[in-house]
Amino acid sequence: MFIAIYCCDIRNGIGKNNKMPWVNKEELDLFKKITNNHNVFMGRKTFDSIDRKPLIGRNNFVISKTLEKANGITIINDLNDIFKYNDTKLNFIIGGKSIIEQTYKKCKFLFVSNLSNNYDCDIKLEIDYYTNFELYKIIQFKTFYLAIWKSKII
Ligand SMILES: NC(=O)c1ccc[n+]([C@@H]2O[C@H](COP(=O)([O-])OP(=O)(O)OC[C@H]3O[C@@H](n4cnc5c(N)ncnc54)[C@H](OP(=O)(O)O)[C@@H]3O)[C@@H](O)[C@H]2O)c1
Known part of the structure; x- marks a missing residue:
C-alpha cells in the first residue's frame, strides 16, 4: 500500500529555499512514529534538503x-518503478512537491499534517483532494491537525 505523508501550511505550502520553513517537534515525532x-520514497531535492542523510530506521528510496x-x-x-x-x-x-503530485492519485491514503500559519513558502502543493479522495478522519494535535484522506478508487 502507498501512502503520501506531508505537512503543509495554511496555503498548502510545504517548502521554502529547499527546506521546510518550520520546526515542529510534535509533527516530526508523529512522522517518525508513522x-x-x-x-520511504523521496525526490532528489528532498534528499538534498536533508543533507543527503538517510532517515534512520526506514528503508530510504530516492527518485532521481x-x-x-x-x-x-x-x-x-x-518513478513508475x-x-x-x-x-x-x-x-x-x-x-x-514533484513526487507527491505525480503519485498521490495512486495512494490509498494521504496523511496531511495541517499547520495554521502562513510560512511564505515558495513550494506549494496542488492536490485535487475532493475528486480522488474522501476525508476519512481528522485528528487534532496541540500544534496542528492531521487529516487522513482515503482514496475513492484504490
Ligand atoms: N512539508 C513537507 O512535508 C515536505 C516534505 C518533503 C519535502 N518538502 C519540501 O519540498 C521541496 C522539494 O520539492 P521539489 O518538488 O522541489 O523536489 P522533489 O520532489 O523533492 O525532488 C525533485 C527531483 O526528483 C526527481 N524526480 C522528480 N520526478 C521524477 C521522475 N518522474 N523520474 C525521475 N526522477 C524524478 C528529480 O531529480 P533529478 O533532478 O536528480 O533527476 C527532480 O529534480 C523542498 O522545499 C522540501 O523542503 C516538504
Whole structure:
C-alpha cells in the first residue's frame, strides 16, 4: 500500500529555499512514529534538503535521474518503478512537491499534517483532494491537525 505523508501550511505550502520553513517537534515525532520501519520514497531535492542523510530506521528510496551514488539509500531512476514495491511493506511517499503530485492519485491514503500559519513558502502543493479522495478522519494535535484522506478508487 502507498501512502503520501506531508505537512503543509495554511496555503498548502510545504517548502521554502529547499527546506521546510518550520520546526515542529510534535509533527516530526508523529512522522517518525508513522514511518518507522517502513519504506520511504523521496525526490532528489528532498534528499538534498536533508543533507543527503538517510532517515534512520526506514528503508530510504530516492527518485532521481541524476544521482549516481549515495550511502544508505536505493536510487530509483524511473518513478513508475516504485510501484513494484506495492506488495511489500507500507510505502510512504514523503515529498517533495514533484513526487507527491505525480503519485498521490495512486495512494490509498494521504496523511496531511495541517499547520495554521502562513510560512511564505515558495513550494506549494496542488492536490485535487475532493475528486480522488474522501476525508476519512481528522485528528487534532496541540500544534496542528492531521487529516487522513482515503482514496475513492484504490
Ligand atoms: N512539508 C513537507 O512535508 C515536505 C516534505 C518533503 C519535502 N518538502 C519540501 O519540498 C521541496 C522539494 O520539492 P521539489 O518538488 O522541489 O523536489 P522533489 O520532489 O523533492 O525532488 C525533485 C527531483 O526528483 C526527481 N524526480 C522528480 N520526478 C521524477 C521522475 N518522474 N523520474 C525521475 N526522477 C524524478 C528529480 O531529480 P533529478 O533532478 O536528480 O533527476 C527532480 O529534480 C523542498 O522545499 C522540501 O523542503 C516538504
